[in-house]
Amino acid sequence: MPVETDAEVRNILDENTVAVVGCSSTPGKDAHKIPKYLQAQGYEIIPVNPTVDDVLGQPSYDTLSDVEEEIDIVDVFRPSSEVSGVVDEALARDDVEVIWLQLGIHDDEAVARAEAAGLRVVQDRCMKPEHQRLIASA
Template sequence: MPIEGDDELRDILELDTVAVVGCSSTPGKDAHEIPKYLRDHGYEVIPVNPFADEIFGREAADSLADVDEEIDIVDVFRPSEEVPEIVDAALERDDVDTVWMQLGIRDDDAAKRAEDAGKRVVQDRCMKVEYGRLMG
């Protein structure tokens, strides 16, 4: 079951490094403003976007496989139909603790695969909202 309890969410929000798949270079878009908020609140944000060269003054990775740093959380800002592929990429990494799907994004089958592989999963929740509610 995807994580919904406040204690478990708080535990996830205490992690440090977030790879944001679908991070946008366009100010005003949620996929830009929410990662910016996370950066401003102490998270190491790694933008993952094959169509951007740089976001937040940092080189954007083309894929999760191209990220050299260790990743704690994969934060998904892509349509639900792309989640299975993103989960596959997350499962290829030993370092990913949690797959977090933003508001409106969910895939129960992919979530179960991630959980069966030992990953924590959050679906259809905003990291910014949960951070403000639980950590702010």
């Protein structure tokens, strides 16, 4: 079920726990700035990045499969070519409700698989401006 309306996006932004695949420890990168913003807004951020031990004061996991906490949203900051594998990992869990692909990230086949499995998918949007527009400004 494609997420297309502001009401649907607002509903997704009401979730709390966000696993950020590709979360960066480099302050200037979007994959650091956006999770930092979300964390400041009260979201629980779970970094997923095998190259760092922690990000934003949270331990970083190598893969989604390694995450012990429950996950509401999987926010993807990886190249489009890696989306299929991320979706496979998300589908192997029973807690993920949403796959969020950041600006410029696309994989229509993986999105179709996720939607067919009942997950909501946001594609080619950034959580920060969507949050600012729909939640913070309200």
